Every structure is written in C-alpha cells, then in structure tokens.
Amino acid sequence: MNIAILGSGFIGRFYAESLHAQRRRDRIIMVYSRKEENAKRFAADYGLSHYATMMEEAIEHPDVDVVLISLPNHLHEEAVHLCAKAKKAVICTKPLGRTAAEAMRMLKAVESAGIFAGYLEDLCYTPKFLKSLDSVKRGDVGKVLWTKSREAHSGPHSDWFWDKEKSGGGAIIDLGCHCVEISRNFIGKQIKPMEVMCWADTQVHPIEAEDHAIGLVKYANGAIGQFEVSWTFRGGMDLRDEVMGTEGTIWVNSFLRTGFEMFTTGKGNDGYVAEKAESNQGWLFPVGDEAHELGYPHMFTDMFSAMEEGREPLETFYDGYVVNAILDAAYASAESKRWETIQLTDWRGDDPEAYSQNWTSYDEMYYLIKEEILPNGDVTVILKHKETGEVTQKVTLAK
Numbered sequence: 001m002n003i004a005i006l007g008s009g010f011i012g013r014f015y016a017e018s019l020h021a022q023r024r025r026d027r028i029i030m031v032y033s034r035k036e037e038n039a040k041r042f043a044a045d046y047g048l049s050h051y052a053t054m055m056e057e058a059i060e061h062p063d064v065d066v067v068l069i070s071l072p073n074h075l076h077e078e079a080v081h082l083c084a085k086a087k088k089a090v091i092c093t094k095p096l097g098r099t100a101a102e103a104m105r106m107l108k109a110v111e112s113a114g115i116f117a118g119y120l121e122d123l124c125y126t127p128k129f130l131k132s133l134d135s136v137k138r139g140d141v142g143k144v145l146w147t148k149s150r151e152a153h154s155g156p157h158s159d160w161f162w163d164k165e166k167s168g169g170g171a172i173i174d175l176g177c178h179c180v181e182i183s184r185n186f187i188g189k190q191i192k193p194m195e196v197m198c199w200a201d202t203q204v205h206p207i208e209a210e211d212h213a214i215g216l217v218k219y220a221n222g223a224i225g226q227f228e229v230s231w232t233f234r235g236g237m238d239l240r241d242e243v244m245g246t247e248g249t250i251w252v253n254s255f256l257r258t259g260f261e262m263f264t265t266g267k268g269n270d271g272y273v274a275e276k277a278e279s280n281q282g283w284l285f286p287v288g289d290e291a292h293e294l295g296y297p298h299m300f301t302d303m304f305s306a307m308e309e310g311r312e313p314l315e316t317f318y319d320g321y322v323v324n325a326i327l328d329a330a331y332a333s334a335e336s337k338r339w340e341t342i343q344l345t346d347w348r349g350d351d352p353e354a355y356s357q358n359w360t361s362y363d364e365m366y367y368l369i370k371e372e373i374l375p376n377g378d379v380t381v382i383l384k385h386k387e388t389g390e391v392t393q394k395v396t397l398a399k
C-alpha cells in the first residue's frame with residue numbers, strides 16, 4: 001500500500017516509525033503538513049518521495065492508495081469528507097469524532113462513498129490485549145462481569161489537546177476512548193452499552209475541560225466497564241486493564257511495568273526513556289519496543305490485510321461512533337451527576353432484551369452459592385433452595 005499521512009506531529013511519527021520499521025512493505029509516500037518546513041523535515045526523516053501543504057493535494061495524489069489521518073481531533077471530519085470525495089481508503093486515529101454526531105457524519109460519508117475505513121484504536125491491538133481477548137473469547141474467564149481499564153499520565157504534549165473546542169474535551173475524550181473500547185471488546189461488541197455514570201473534575205490544570213475522570217458503563221447483559229482516566233497522574237504512563245469473569249481473572253500492565261527495570265545516576269543520559277516518563281535518572285521503567293507494546297504494528301497489519309481481503313478490520317468507524325456515543329453520555333453524566341442513557345441512533349448489535357440471569361444449579365432442589373475449603377480442610381458448600389429461597393450450608397469434614 002502507498003500511504004499519505006496527514007499531520008506530521010507526535011502520532012504521525014509513531015505511525016511512521018511503525019510502518020517503516022524492520023522490513024514492512026506498506027510505505028508512506030506522501031505527508032501533508034501545514035508548514036512546508038515540517039512537511040519537508042518529515043519527508044526527509046522517513047525517505048518520502050512527496051510532501052504537500054494542502055490536504056487535498058496529498059489525498060488526491062494518484063499514487064496514494066490509503067490516507068492515514070494523524071491530525072488533531074477537530075480536523076478528522078474534514079479529512080474524512082475529503083477522502084470520501086476522492087474515493088480513497090481512509091484510516092483515522094482516535095477518537096474518531098469529538099462527539100457521536102461528528103462520528104456519525106464520518107461513518108455515513110465513508111459508507112455512502114463505499115470506501116474502506118478503519119479506526120486506529122491501537123490499544124485494542126497490543127500483543128497482551130490480543131492474547132487476553134483470545135482467552136476471553138475462548139471462555140477462559142467465563143462470563144465477563146466487570147472490566148477495568150485505566151490510562152493516566154501527566155497530560156498531553158501539544159496545545160490543541162488543552163483547548164476544549166479543538167479536542168472535544170479533556171482526559172475523557174483523549175484517554176477514555178481507549179478504555180471504553182478495550183472494555184467493549186472484552187464484554188462483547190454485540191452487547192449494547194446502555195447507561196453511563198461518570199465523575200469528572202478539573203483538579204490541577206487551568207483548563208475548561210476535565211483533567212481527571214472515573215466512569216462506569218453499564219451493558220445490556222449486566223456487565224460493567226469501568227474507565228479511569230487522568231491528566232494529573234505523576235510517574236509515567238499508567239496503562240492497565242483488568243477483566244473479572246465468572247471463571248477467571250486477567251490483569252494486564254501494558255506500559256509502566258513491562259518487566260524492564262534499570263537504575264542510572266543520570267550521568268550520560270540525555271533524554272527520552274519512554275512515552276510520558278517524567279524522569280531519566282534513578283530507577284527507570286523503559287519499554288523494549290514501544291510501538292509493539294502500544295499495538296501499532298498489529299493494528300496496521302490488520303488494517304492493510306483487511307483492505308486486501310475485502311473484509312472489515314477489527315476496529316471500524318462504527319466502533320469509533322459507539323465509543324463517541326458512550327463518551328457523550330459520560331460527559332452528560334458528569335454534568336447531571338446521574339446515570340445517563342447512551343444515545344445510539346444506529347445500533348447494529350444484539351437486542352438488549354435478549355439477556356437473562358442463569359444461576360448455577362447444585363442439583364434439582366438447590367442453586368449453588370459457593371464452595372470453599374476452610375483452613376482446617378473442611379469443605380463448606382453454601383446452597384439456596386430453588387423454591388423457598390432458604391440459604392443453608394453443607395460441611396464435609398476433613399479426613
């Protein structure tokens with residue numbers, strides 16, 4: 001694939017490093033950046049044959065097969081409409097829109113143009129996430145009851161993130177989009193997210209948007225997806241996920257503790273350790289291959305393979321729209337301090353009424369509440385009578 005990248009900033013460079021790493025064959029051939037000096041520098045750094053200072057010129061270039069949107073949030077929609085007009089395949093960074101209404105307009109544009117569209121939710125492609133998701137899908141943790149996804153750091157690196165108009169919000173829109181989509185995957189994308197309860201506040205930074213939030217997303221089958229996001233966290237980038245199911249548990253630490261720890265006095269160390277690391281001396285927690293730990297290579301492989309195979313990628317514009325709808329409800333809840341309904345004008349999953357509670361039977365007469373081996377070796381079984389509701393226990397004494 002020949003790729004045109006729009007934007008030459010932080011994520012643009014991460015994407016270019018991932019795409020041009022090792023011996024990958026899909027190449028960026030064109031970069032769009034407003035300022036010629038930035039476009040030229042990016043093109044020189046990654047050996048690109050073309051650069052442009054007009055978005056249309058980059059998108060419409062005849063050699064370009066696919067457009068990679070790496071622009072600030074307020075420019076995603078304009079870029080997607082230009083791709084639809086030029087009938088070019090498009091892959092767009094997160095969050096898809098600043099609101100669900102914006103995301104819906106983008107979804108409609110790509111669907112009516114009949115072009116390929118992929119949502120670049122990298123944290124749903126990390127090696128640890130993909131393996132965890134396989135386990136969940138195999139049933140290793142049973143029915144997923146509760147997921148917890150956390151992304152926290154000391155705040156973003158560019159001015160526009162801190163401007164609510166351009167970004168669409170603070171930590172919720174910037175980081176919550178990752179956490180919500182991680183939980184949706186674990187709980188099951190076909191299960192409708194129904195309501196959100198969210199606390200958000202501006203605790204540290206002098207901005208209009210929230211710099212810290214915690215939310216609960218309730219799904220139609222009773223599962224809960226918890227998100228914890230912060231631009232006030234000190235000590236690096238905390239990316240952790242948990243899955244709690246009826247048959248098991250998964251805990252994942254994707255970044256701050258990957259098993260690589262080192263100490264340096266700081267002598268001779270001149271800078272970068274890992275994304276959002278706040279120190280380069282003392283005990284440090286570097287990340288072996290950041291692009292891999294953050295999911296970029298698997299994400300691009302899925303996107304380009306999907307294009308070639310004529311299938312949908314794992315993360316689509318529709319997913320981006322659902323995420324935006326959940327985040328809209330989170331903002332409404334933070335304001336109202338109540339559970340807020342998620343407004344999904346276009347729901348493509350299961351009927352939300354389709355779920356029922358199934359208690360585990362012990363035998364014909366009883367449900368099993370739980371079984372436990374006590375410290376003295378006795379085994380206790382706690383039961384509930386199916387008709388009377390009486391709770392009793394049976395104890396088998398240790399031999």
Ligand SMILES: NC(=O)c1ccc[n+]([C@@H]2O[C@H](COP(=O)([O-])OP(=O)(O)OC[C@H]3O[C@@H](n4cnc5c(N)ncnc54)[C@H](O)[C@@H]3O)[C@@H](O)[C@H]2O)c1
Nearest residue numbers: 007008009010011012034070071072073093094095122158
């Ligand atoms: N993990 C991830 O997937 C991830 C990580 C970081 C950022 N992002 C997303 O990538 C996008 C860009 O973020 P970033 O961190 O690269 O930001 P950035 O500020 O580092 O880079 C943005 C780029 O857009 C350009 N730009 C800014 N305003 C513009 C305008 N009005 N017109 C044209 N170009 C303009 C800048 O010059 C720069 O090249 C955002 O949507 C962000 O949410 C995703």
